[in-house]
Amino acid sequence: MVTVTKHISVTVNGALRQAEVEPRLLLAHFLRDVLDLTGTHIGCDTSQCGACTVMVNGEAVKSCTMLAVQADGAAVTTVEGLGQMDAMHPIQQGFWEKHGLQCGFCTPGVMMAMVGLLKENPDPSEEEIRDGLEGVICRCTGYQFIVSAVQHAAKLIREAEETKQAMANAGEGR
Amino acid sequence: MAKMIGAPLKRKEDPKLITGNGRFTDDIKLPGMLYGAFVRSPHAHARIKAIDADGALALPGVVAVYTGQDLIGKVKAVPTMWYVTGANLKAKDRSALAVDKVRYAGECVALVVAENRYIARDAVDLIEVEYEELSAVVHQEAALAEGAPLVHDDVENNLALLWKAGEVPDEEFTEAEVVVKQRLYNQRVIPNPIETRGAVAQYNPGSDELTIWCTSQNPHIHRMVYADVLGIPETRLRVVSPDVGGGFGSKIATYNEEAVIGHAARDLKRPVKWIEERKEHFMATTHARDEVIEVELAGKRDGTFTAIRVKNTANLGAYLSTFGGGCPTIDFGLMVTGAYTIPKAAVVTYGVYTNTTPTDAYRGAGKPEAAYQIERIVDLFAQEIGMDPVEVRRKNLIPHEAFPYSTAMGVAYDSGNYQDTLGQALEIVDYEGLRKQQERLRQEGKWLGIGVSTYVELCGFGPSKVAGAIGFMGGVWENSTVRVHPSGKVSVFTGTSPHGQGTATTFAQVVAEKLGIPIDDIELISGDTRSVSMGWGTYGSRNTAVGGAAVAIAADRVVAKAKTIAAHELEASATDVEFSEGVFRVIGAPERSRTFQEIAKSANFAWNLPDGVEPALEGQSFFDPPNFVYPFGAHICVVEVDGQTGEIELKRYVAVDDVGRVINPLLAEGQVHGGVAQGIGQALWEGAVYSDNGQLLSGTFMDYAMPKARFFPTIESRFTENPSPVNPLGAKGVGETGTTGAPPAVVNAVMDALRPFGIKDLDMPLTPEKVWRAMQSRRENA
Ligand code: FES
Ligand code: FES
Numbered sequence: 001m002v003t004v005t006k007h008i009s010v011t012v013n014g015a016l017r018q019a020e021v022e023p024r025l026l027l028a029h030f031l032r033d034v035l036d037l038t039g040t041h042i043g044c045d046t047s048q049c050g051a052c053t054v055m056v057n058g059e060a061v062k063s064c065t066m067l068a069v070q071a072d073g074a075a076v077t078t079v080e081g082l083g084q085m086d087a088m089h090p091i092q093q094g095f096w097e098k099h100g101l102q103c104g105f106c107t108p109g110v111m112m113a114m115v116g117l118l119k120e121n122p123d124p125s126e127e128e129i130r131d132g133l134e135g136v137i138c139r140c141t142g143y144q145f146i147v148s149a150v151q152h153a154a155k156l157i158r159e160a161e162e163t164k165q166a167m168a169n170a171g172e173g174r
Numbered sequence: 175m176a177k178m179i180g181a182p183l184k185r186k187e188d189p190k191l192i193t194g195n196g197r198f199t200d201d202i203k204l205p206g207m208l209y210g211a212f213v214r215s216p217h218a219h220a221r222i223k224a225i226d227a228d229g230a231l232a233l234p235g236v237v238a239v240y241t242g243q244d245l246i247g248k249v250k251a252v253p254t255m256w257y258v259t260g261a262n263l264k265a266k267d268r269s270a271l272a273v274d275k276v277r278y279a280g281e282c283v284a285l286v287v288a289e290n291r292y293i294a295r296d297a298v299d300l301i302e303v304e305y306e307e308l309s310a311v312v313h314q315e316a317a318l319a320e321g322a323p324l325v326h327d328d329v330e331n332n333l334a335l336l337w338k339a340g341e342v343p344d345e346e347f348t349e350a351e352v353v354v355k356q357r358l359y360n361q362r363v364i365p366n367p368i369e370t371r372g373a374v375a376q377y378n379p380g381s382d383e384l385t386i387w388c389t390s391q392n393p394h395i396h397r398m399v400y401a402d403v404l405g406i407p408e409t410r411l412r413v414v415s416p417d418v419g420g421g422f423g424s425k426i427a428t429y430n431e432e433a434v435i436g437h438a439a440r441d442l443k444r445p446v447k448w449i450e451e452r453k454e455h456f457m458a459t460t461h462a463r464d465e466v467i468e469v470e471l472a473g474k475r476d477g478t479f480t481a482i483r484v485k486n487t488a489n490l491g492a493y494l495s496t497f498g499g500g501c502p503t504i505d506f507g508l509m510v511t512g513a514y515t516i517p518k519a520a521v522v523t524y525g526v527y528t529n530t531t532p533t534d535a536y537r538g539a540g541k542p543e544a545a546y547q548i549e550r551i552v553d554l555f556a557q558e559i560g561m562d563p564v565e566v567r568r569k570n571l572i573p574h575e576a577f578p579y580s581t582a583m584g585v586a587y588d589s590g591n592y593q594d595t596l597g598q599a600l601e602i603v604d605y606e607g608l609r610k611q612q613e614r615l616r617q618e619g620k621w622l623g624i625g626v627s628t629y630v631e632l633c634g635f636g637p638s639k640v641a642g643a644i645g646f647m648g649g650v651w652e653n654s655t656v657r658v659h660p661s662g663k664v665s666v667f668t669g670t671s672p673h674g675q676g677t678a679t680t681f682a683q684v685v686a687e688k689l690g691i692p693i694d695d696i697e698l699i700s701g702d703t704r705s706v707s708m709g710w711g712t713y714g715s716r717n718t719a720v721g722g723a724a725v726a727i728a729a730d731r732v733v734a735k736a737k738t739i740a741a742h743e744l745e746a747s748a749t750d751v752e753f754s755e756g757v758f759r760v761i762g763a764p765e766r767s768r769t770f771q772e773i774a775k776s777a778n779f780a781w782n783l784p785d786g787v788e789p790a791l792e793g794q795s796f797f798d799p800p801n802f803v804y805p806f807g808a809h810i811c812v813v814e815v816d817g818q819t820g821e822i823e824l825k826r827y828v829a830v831d832d833v834g835r836v837i838n839p840l841l842a843e844g845q846v847h848g849g850v851a852q853g854i855g856q857a858l859w860e861g862a863v864y865s866d867n868g869q870l871l872s873g874t875f876m877d878y879a880m881p882k883a884r885f886f887p888t889i890e891s892r893f894t895e896n897p898s899p900v901n902p903l904g905a906k907g908v909g910e911t912g913t914t915g916a917p918p919a920v921v922n923a924v925m926d927a928l929r930p931f932g933i934k935d936l937d938m939p940l941t942p943e944k945v946w947r948a949m950q951s952r953r954e955n956a
């Protein structure tokens with residue numbers, strides 16, 4: 001049997017990554033097994049759980065439903081690229097502050113889905129957040145503190161925006 | 175320093191998990207690692223006539239194929255861990271790989287090992303197994319019936335166990351003023367942690383040591399069992415559970431797959447990884463509940479209960495899983511009287527083999543089933559005598575003064591104020607107001623329902639001699655070492671093995687308070703049989719009540735030794751030295767002092783120790799709890815049932831739980847939310863469904879209704895605190911409160927809403943279709 005491979009280039013968390021991959025390789029496995037970015041998790045085989053969610057060209061995508069070859073030329077952000085221990089993304093701060101995780105297995109995917117939600121709706125109501133969580137399953141938290149975490153993150157993002165805006169205005173006034 | 179115990183601190187374990195730096199089993203990658211995939215039976219019951227692996231072996235990249243025949247004499251069957259005493263147990267163990275017969279759909283028939291997971295999957299499809307299909311039996315009552323197919327040829331009537339406890343003379347029922355009787359089905363559910371099971375095994379020929387990383391709630395138990403199954407001394411098997419993505423009981427059980435992967439790694443002298451796919455998880459990881467419970471409650475017209483008798487017919491699946499026999503017997507049976515003073519009680523449990531996946535513990539294990547039957551029958555009793563269900567509860571709840579209270583089942587509840595906890599829950603929902611609102615809405619044709627459950631459960635098993643007496647194959651104590659480094663930083667070792675509970679934080683809080691040091695100076699080491707001397711793991715909400723207690727005692731021992739050293743340095747007697755907030759001071763001369771860190775250094779340098787005191791600063795405890803602990807609570811659920819569609823809207827959910835002393839209220843509340851969500855899940859949506867020939871129809875997340883965020887209202891959670899006298903922390907256990915309290919609260923609420931329709935009982939899950947059909951049939955008959 002001859003295995004056909006294809007060369008792909010994907011910008012992952014800002015760095016260009018290239019590899020020879022089998023056309024059937026899932027993006028989730030490409031990230032985890034080829035690039036060793038194990039923060040993205042796999043929890044199902046039917047695209048229901050959302051643990052594998054990453055951003056592809058700025059949109060939240062379940063990386064188990066996409067082939068690595070389809071990501072050729074795309075920009076992918078995984079949880080590792082959101083923020084790190086010393087410089088966390090507001091969504092990460094929100095989950096930490098508000099106890100939005102227990103086992104933490106679903107969490108990278110849930111955070112990615114919520115980053116997607118907050119881009120579209122910077123000030124979501126509880127109901128909108130719960131609706132936005134439709135594509136993910138968390139078995140541990142009962143979702144309540146995930147909702148608080150997302151609200152907290154939204155506030156942090158808005159505050160950061162306001163500060164940026166105020167600084168820009170101050171700059172113009174000078 | 176601020177009080178640590180009771181502080182709602184955020185978790186120490188989170189930063190790594192939210193930045194993608196956690197390390198779960200599937201994240202482990204070793205040089206030369208191979209990948210394993212299992213061939214599973216498509217039939218629920220069949221004879222294996224032949225297995226042809228040639229096609230698979232011819233596929234490039236396939237390294238080996240193992241069948242049941244290949245493992246005979248090399249890998250033993252995985253035994254149960256609970257030989258329930260006095261139950262006439264016919265224990266049937268699950269073979270490593272099926273040899274001549276398969277007994278449930280999904281049972282492992284062969285293992286393929288290949289260079290990567292894609293090739294392994296391809297090869298699975300190339301293995302040809304010739305089966306002779308046999309008739310299967312799925313339901314426990316059908317399995318007991320005359321002429322039913324036998325799951326194991328030598329187990330008559332498929333009766334795996336028969337267990338009885340307590341006695342009630344018949345007259346208690348024949349002569350009682352009121353008797354209510356109900357058959358309840360506690361449906362089969364699937365634990366479904368989001369991380370499936372998995373194992374990575376590596377053999378080191380130099381040291382002849384095998385290491386298995388696996389998704390375990392109790393690595394020491396897994397080491398003990400797999401060492402026996404693989405014929406390796408415990409000293410040469412290391413089991414590590416790295417970060418574990420939830421378990422809820424399903425990762426307590428010992429399984430064949432993990433052992434077979436260990437065997438393959440040793441045999442091939444290369445690391446082997448197997449990660450369970452979700453569909454395998456549905457088929458092969460233990461299921462739970464599946465008990466037909468018939469309950470009869472006798473009492474008086476004034477509302478007092480006099481006797482209860484319960485018959486449980488439990489589906490154990492095709493083999494006796496790790497704790498499979500204990501759940502419907504001891505765990506269930508001891509709790510049938512619930513939170514009430516019922517003077518007489520009797521229980522009988524039939525444990526039955528069927529051609530289904532084995533059942534075992536799932537969050538609560540037996541106690542949710544016990545709470546469900548008593549809380550449902552109490553409501554039916556109230557309805558029968560025309561009394562408010564809350565009033566009936568008030569009449570029968572064990573009074574505060576009666577603790578410790580010995581129940582008719584012979585167990586001693588530790589502490590509680592059930593009335594007060596119920597009172598607080600009623601106040602939060604405004605029970606009186608709700609009842610009035612319900613009346614008004616009924617006039618408008620709107621069906622509001624209010625459901626109450628005043629549950630109590632049993633956690634933190636102990637002492638070990640009781641475990642021995644009930645046939646549990648191990649101890650139930652817990653181990654901790656508190657090791658102080660020269661800098662004063664501390665490593666805490668625990669035999670419990672957390673998987674999402676936040677134990678690194680709660681245990682650090684305990685140690686920080688005891689030693690008066692910053693919480694960031696404390697690390698928790700767990701989940702590795704090589705680092706931790708012994709332990710029994712995390713299940714049955716024993717983490718804090720037993721494991722945390724061991725930590726507290728070990729820390730106290732550190733303080734005692736440090737005080738001796740401090741007194742010596744300060745030239746005072748130990749009785750004249752006081753210790754608070756991390757500083758040893760001579761009483762009355764506070765300027766003469768030593769910090770904890772200074773003593774840590776002198777203890778480890780050992781330049782100037784008192785005579786007879788050994789160097790280093792370390793405390794150890796092997797805490798064997800003197801008794802169980804009994805968390806309790808009052809849960810109130812308010813629903814509205816749509817008269818047209820049968821849909822149930824959860825309007826409010828109030829949980830007032832008493833888990834003894836709360837170490838971290840934020841984390842405790844998180845546990846309540848998660849437990850309640852799983853409990854509501856069982857009440858309304860979840861359920862494993864088999865076809866008559868044993869095919870699991872609800873075998874993916876597309877068919878099994880996992881609770882989603884938008885299904886829930888805000889859970890209003892509060893705590894009352896009646897510390898337990900059985901451990902030094904006063905803690906009771908919080909993990910299972912929600913799965914125990916919620917199902918009856920929700921079902922009672924729905925039944926309350928459906929009262930105008932004359933509907934008294936429906937089995938879980940209360941799907942809209944089921945509710946609609948029930949309403950419709952009443953309408954048609956009206
Ligand atoms: S792993 Fe992708 S949705 Fe579950
Ligand atoms: S935190 Fe465990 S599944 Fe979400």
